[in-house]
Amino acid sequence: MNASVNFVAVIPARLASTRLPNKPLADIGGKPMVVRVAERARLSGAQHVLIATDSPRVVDIANEHGIDVLLTRADHPNGTDRLAEVATHFGWSDDTIVVNVQGDEPLIDPQLVRDVAAHLAAHPSCAIATAAHPIHDPADVFSPNVVKVVLDAKSVALYFSRAPIPWSRDAWQSRWPDVGALAALPAVPPNVLRHIGLYAYRAKFLRVYPTLAQAPIEEAEALEQLRALWHGERIAVLVTSDAPPPGVDTPADLARVQALFGSGN
Numbered sequence: 118m119n120a121s122v123n124f125v126a127v128i129p130a131r132l133a134s135t136r137l138p139n140k141p142l143a144d145i146g147g148k149p150m151v152v153r154v155a156e157r158a159r160l161s162g163a164q165h166v167l168i169a170t171d172s173p174r175v176v177d178i179a180n181e182h183g184i185d186v187l188l189t190r191a192d193h194p195n196g197t198d199r200l201a202e203v204a205t206h207f208g209w210s211d212d213t214i215v216v217n218v219q220g221d222e223p224l225i226d227p228q229l230v231r232d233v234a235a236h237l238a239a240h241p242s243c244a245i246a247t248a249a250h251p252i253h254d255p256a257d258v259f260s261p262n263v264v265k266v267v268l269d270a271k272s273v274a275l276y277f278s279r280a281p282i283p284w285s286r287d288a289w290q291s292r293w294p295d296v297g298a299l300a301a302l303p304a305v306p307p308n309v310l311r312h313i314g315l316y317a318y319r320a321k322f323l324r325v326y327p328t329l330a331q332a333p334i335e336e337a338e339a340l341e342q343l344r345a346l347w348h349g350e351r352i353a354v355l356v357t358s359d360a361p362p363p364g365v366d367t368p369a370d371l372a373r374v375q376a377l378f379g380s381g382n
Contacts, residue, residue: 124234124317125213126163127203128154129196130170130220141175141220143371146378148182150365151175153223153378155184160227163216163234169203195341197318197326204323211321214238219314223374224362229315233355237317240353243273244322245345248355249310256300257311264312264340266354274352277312277340285309310354313361316342322350 130141130151137143141151148156151168158166167185170176171193179186187206193199200217209215214234218225229248237246249266257263261279269275276282281289281299285306292298322345332347345352365371 122231122235122238123214124163124216124231124238125165125167125209126158126161126216126218126230127200128158128166128168128218128220129199130168130172130175131199132172132174137365137367137371140365140371141170141172142178143365145223145371145375149178150223150371151220152178152182152184154218154220154225155179155182157223157225157227158216158218158230161216161230161234162227163230167203168220169199171199197316197323197341200318201323201327204320209320211319213320215318215320215323217316217318219364221365222315222362223365224377225315226361229313229357229361232357233315233317236353236355237319240273240351243351243353244319245342245350246317246353246355247274247342248313248315248357250313250357250360251307252305252309252311255302255305258305258309259296259300264314266310266312267308268310268354268356272354272356274342274346274354276346277338277342279338279340281309283308310356311360313357315361 132139143150145153168179169187169189171189171191176186176188189199189202214237216230216234233246233248252258258281265282266277267275267282289299329344329348332344335343
């Protein structure tokens with residue numbers, strides 16, 4: 118990947134979480150989780166790293182740790198809308214590459230952040246870049262919690278879904294609808310990809326995004342990236358060989374990550 122790519126990294130952080138309240142402030146090895154994420158983002162080589170939040174408490178935490186922060190509106194429906202406010206606030210040029218680093222990814226690989234930014238820079242016809250990796254566990258193919266993506270010949274996204282796509286007719290048809298039997302299959306076709314929820318955007322698209330009507334497929338799948346596809350935008354997908362470390366969604370996830378930092382990792 119291009120070592121000279123210029124980009125900014127923004128970490129959306131909100132305190133309202135149904136499964137893990139006050140998640141950005143959760144202690145991980147003596148520091149709040151959102152600070153750990155910002156530290157990883159800084160290692161990516163981003164020219165500017167900042168937290169975008171609707172919480173004055175998160176603002177205070179960021180200031181205490183010397184991290185740039187912007188207090189945004191509280192009514193944003195998702196992180197992309199929050200990034201749109203940030204892009205407008207700073208008046209970034211249309212071609213500025215903005216990477217959305219999720220605030221619950223304290224183990225995020227800084228190189229992956231940089232690679233996704235470079236992937237967007239290398240695909241000028243695309244408004245967004247993201248990442249994916251091959252699925253090896255058959256159970257993940259049929260889990261609605263694992264988002265799949267199908268690509269075209271140029272590795273541009275055709276569709277994202279919680280369903281098992283592409284459907285392997287010869288491998289799976291004879292066992293359908295016995296999902297248990299499908300999950301026990303010994304191998305997954307190599308073209309079945311899990312989407313990694315890391316995005317790079319052009320600032321021009323971020324400013325347009327809030328004006329786009331919600332798409333029926335977005336509502337059906339509960340996947341906001343489908344709004345971009347519905348409205349004709351292109352999403353370049355970087356295929357990596359390995360899955361990234363899991364994020365923090367539940368108390369069990371938090372305990373696992375806290376144990377890693379407690380052991381000095």
